[in-house]
Amino acid sequence: MNxxxxxxxxxxxxxxxxxxxxxxVFTSSAINSVTGSRIFFKCENxxxxxxxxFRGASNAVFSLDEGNxxxxxxxxxxxxxxxxxxxxxxxxxxxxxxVMPESSSRVKKAAVESYGAxxxxxxxxxxxxxxxxDDIVGQTGAIFIHPYNNPRVICGQATVARELLEQIDKPDxxxxxxxxxxxxxGTAITINNLSSGTRVIGAEPKNADDAFRSFKTGILxxxxxxxTIADGLLTSLGPLTFEIIKxxxxxxxxxxxxxxxxxMRLIWERMKIIVEPSSAVxxxxxxxxxxxxxxxxxxxxxxxxxxxxxxxxxxxxxxxG
Amino acid sequence: MNxxxxxxxxxxxxxxxxxxxxxxVFTSSAINSVTGSRIFFKCENxxxxxxxxFRGASNAVFSLDEGNxxxxxxxxxxxxxxxxxxxxxxxxxxxxxxVMPESSSRVKKAAVESYGAxxxxxxxxxxxxxxxxDDIVGQTGAIFIHPYNNPRVICGQATVARELLEQIDKPDxxxxxxxxxxxxxGTAITINNLSSGTRVIGAEPKNADDAFRSFKTGILxxxxxxxTIADGLLTSLGPLTFEIIKxxxxxxxxxxxxxxxxxMRLIWERMKIIVEPSSAVxxxxxxxxxxxxxxxxxxxxxxxxxxxxxxxxxxxxxxxG
Numbered sequence: 052m053n054x055x056x057x058x059x060x061x062x063x064x065x066x067x068x069x070x071x072x073x074x075x076v077f078t079s080s081a082i083n084s085v086t087g088s089r090i091f092f093k094c095e096n097x098x099x100x101x102x103x104x105f106r107g108a109s110n111a112v113f114s115l116d117e118g119n120x121x122x123x124x125x126x127x128x129x130x131x132x133x134x135x136x137x138x139x140x141x142x143x144x145x146x147x148x149x150v151m152p153e154s155s156s157r158v159k160k161a162a163v164e165s166y167g168a169x170x171x172x173x174x175x176x177x178x179x180x181x182x183x184x185d186d187i188v189g190q191t192g193a194i195f196i197h198p199y200n201n202p203r204v205i206c207g208q209a210t211v212a213r214e215l216l217e218q219i220d221k222p223d224x225x226x227x228x229x230x231x232x233x234x235x236x237g238t239a240i241t242i243n244n245l246s247s248g249t250r251v252i253g254a255e256p257k258n259a260d261d262a263f264r265s266f267k268t269g270i271l272x273x274x275x276x277x278x279t280i281a282d283g284l285l286t287s288l289g290p291l292t293f294e295i296i297k298x299x300x301x302x303x304x305x306x307x308x309x310x311x312x313x314x315m316r317l318i319w320e321r322m323k324i325i326v327e328p329s330s331a332v333x334x335x336x337x338x339x340x341x342x343x344x345x346x347x348x349x350x351x352x353x354x355x356x357x358x359x360x361x362x363x364x365x366x367x368x369x370x371x372g
Numbered sequence: 373m374n375x376x377x378x379x380x381x382x383x384x385x386x387x388x389x390x391x392x393x394x395x396x397v398f399t400s401s402a403i404n405s406v407t408g409s410r411i412f413f414k415c416e417n418x419x420x421x422x423x424x425x426f427r428g429a430s431n432a433v434f435s436l437d438e439g440n441x442x443x444x445x446x447x448x449x450x451x452x453x454x455x456x457x458x459x460x461x462x463x464x465x466x467x468x469x470x471v472m473p474e475s476s477s478r479v480k481k482a483a484v485e486s487y488g489a490x491x492x493x494x495x496x497x498x499x500x501x502x503x504x505x506d507d508i509v510g511q512t513g514a515i516f517i518h519p520y521n522n523p524r525v526i527c528g529q530a531t532v533a534r535e536l537l538e539q540i541d542k543p544d545x546x547x548x549x550x551x552x553x554x555x556x557x558g559t560a561i562t563i564n565n566l567s568s569g570t571r572v573i574g575a576e577p578k579n580a581d582d583a584f585r586s587f588k589t590g591i592l593x594x595x596x597x598x599x600t601i602a603d604g605l606l607t608s609l610g611p612l613t614f615e616i617i618k619x620x621x622x623x624x625x626x627x628x629x630x631x632x633x634x635x636m637r638l639i640w641e642r643m644k645i646i647v648e649p650s651s652a653v654x655x656x657x658x659x660x661x662x663x664x665x666x667x668x669x670x671x672x673x674x675x676x677x678x679x680x681x682x683x684x685x686x687x688x689x690x691x692x693g
Contacts, residue, residue, distance in 0.1 A: 075396065077418075096644045097398075280686065316687045323417045323646040323677035328686075356644035363684050365601065365649075366637045 052294050055202045055209070057244040060237070063110040063206035064213060070109050070142055071210075072098050076218045076350075081321040086337050088344040091222065092318075093215045096326050096356030100134040100162070103211050103354050104198070107233060108135035110207030111196045112143050120145050125193035127173075127180040129155040130283055131355055132198035137168035148193050150183045152176075158359050199233030200289030209237030213245065215350050222249050223347040226333040228354055229253035229262045229303060230284035232292030238352070239299035253296065253303040254333040256280075256311060261287040266296060266303045281311055283329035283355065306335035314338055318353070325356045373615050376523045376530070378565040381558070384431040384527035385534060391430050391463055392531075393419050397539045397671075402642040407658050409665040412543065413639075414536045417647050417677030421455040421483070424532050424675050425519070428554060429456035431528030432517045433464050441466050446514035448494075448501040450476040451604055452676055453519035458489035469514050471504045479680050520554030521610030530558030534566065536671050543570050544668040547654040549675055550574035550583045550624060551605035553613030559673070560620035574617065574624040575654040577601075577632060582608040587617060587624045602632055604650035604676065627656035635659055639674070646677045 077092045095103035112124060123146030126136050133149045140147035147168040151160065152175035163170055173183040188195055197204065212225060225242055229235045235253045242251045255262050259277030265288055273287040288296065315331035318324065330353040337344045360366050398413045416424035433445060444467030447457050454470045461468035468489040472481065473496035484491055494504040509516055518525065533546060546563055550556045556574045563572045576583050580598030586609055594608040609617065636652035639645065651674040658665045681687050
């Protein structure tokens with residue numbers, strides 16, 4: 052299996068450094084006091100397209116040679132990878148073909164459209180997504196960029212932890228959410244190369260705990276019926292990300308839905324920043340395991356800030372005004 | 373009238389520098405593109421207690437001599453000044469007595485309580501607030517710290533623009549929301565002393581336009597029935613802030629409720645940060661006056677981030693989970 056080498060992460064850093072935001076690290080004395088730990092939040096919710104996914108997509112798109120790039124890129128995604136790939140392709144001046152379930156939210160469709168991608172809608176099943184994507188790749192010759200089970204994507208995501216280690220000194224723990232495992236894989240590769248004394252922990256919703264169970268048993272298994280507010284983490288590990296996680300990750304811990312909501316609200320209320328539920332899972336894990344994290348210096352990657360603000364009453368402009 | 377001198381602003385900067393956050397400046401290419409201008413947002417929503425008010429309150433509290441400080445401080449406020457004064461007093465180790473209308477939101481009461489202030493509730497009228505405060509000051513001898521019509525408070529607020537001028541080079545315009553006028557007065561004093569080529573503009577809701585009308589007529593007048601989503605701006609100018617504004621402010625511009633909501637949503641959605649409606653008024657003014665601001669470099673102070681998240685459905689933890 053093509054496990055990315057450290058050299059490739061460094062190449063990714065150089066390749067994408069001029070197109071991605073160098074995001075800040077925030078702390079909150081209120082949250083440190085609530086949890087009894089020292090937490091450093093790497094704000095990838097401020098990344099372009101509102102999520103870290105833009106790093107991996109940019110690295111994949113800008114890694115293509117001229118011949119392949121001309122063919123355009125394609126993926127299926129209802130979420131952040133779709134917007135990320137669309138903007139990365141626009142930045143390179145090539146076509147992006149995005150297969151989205153019809154059921155995707157208005158806001159997500161609008162984001163992908165705004166970056167100029169060609170959208171094809173499909174039924175909201177994995178089967179339909181894959182079939183529709185195959186058809187499009189067949190017609191256009193576009194290069195399929197998988198959202199996580201792709202070494203170039205993983206190398207792009209690995210640059211978040213590299214930046215974080217320049218911003219904070221020797222964390223005891225780095226914890227990131229795990230869905231498909233692209234960010235966790237990349238983070239683990241970086242930490243393994245730069246800070247071997249730091250533990251790498253994946254944080255997963257209890258209600259979508261395929262990575263937890265795969266990690267504990269050593270056998271890759273999907274989540275049978277994932278059901279969590281952390282909608283970015285419904286996906287299951289792929290063979291490549293699982294291999295990297297088995298090799299370099301120290302642990303995977305889970306948190307329940309209540310804790311995820313409490314953690315998300317803490318971040319909104321105390322830090323005044325908008326994060327999506329997936330981003331709150333690591334803090335939720337800390338809330339459920341205070342003793343373990345007590346006194347430790349923990350870096351958390353806040354993965355994204357794309358929530359549907361249509362549900363917030365006081366943000367609605369109304370004809371009456 | 374005791375108009376603060378520049379020397380006093382510099383003293384305030386030194387006095388509060390170790391207790392306040394040095395807040396970052398954010399930009400958004402999406403918002404610049406929507407408005408056709410170059411906007412630099414000074415994020416005082418990340419300030420301690422969630423608002424710039426902590427600067428003025430800290431300067432007032434730490435300016436007191438030992439004898440007066442021992443008496444404690446007092447104010448009436450349903451909002452950010454209450455929390456700011458409570459924390460500033462706790463930082464100095466003195467009592468804070470806060471008169472709040474019974475109708476204040478749960479969240480605001482909880483914030484003031486969490487900083488250890490003595491809260492007295494009163495009826496939600498200015499008369500009741502002032503009467504209750506007089507009683508408390510009579511009983512305790514505490515020093516009344518007015519939320520804006522106080523030179524020490526104004527000097528503290530003036531430090532925001534001083535920091536901003538260290539973060540961005542020669543803005544054409546600095547625009548801040550105006551309610552009671554403490555921030556606008558302080559900003560105007562700073563700009564007058566440090567960057568005379570920069571225009572200082574106050575931004576006010578059309579539905580609470582007392583400062584606009586007072587400024588245009590030269591006669592101090594209250595807003596008769598202010599009614600705006602920007603609930604931090606319901607107050608009217610005081611004699612001191614009006615005097616400073618007349619002397620040093622270039623203009624006051626107003627924006628309607630629709631624009632304020634649209635501006636607030638733009639900031640939440642595009643910048644992934646939480647601001648209260650008052651903070652969105654300057655951007656709303658830009659949205660309503662695109663030509664005037666076109667191509668100009670404008671600094672905006674995002675004054676606070678204290679909104680009641682109880683109204684946001686997906687932030688509720690529920691017993692079901």
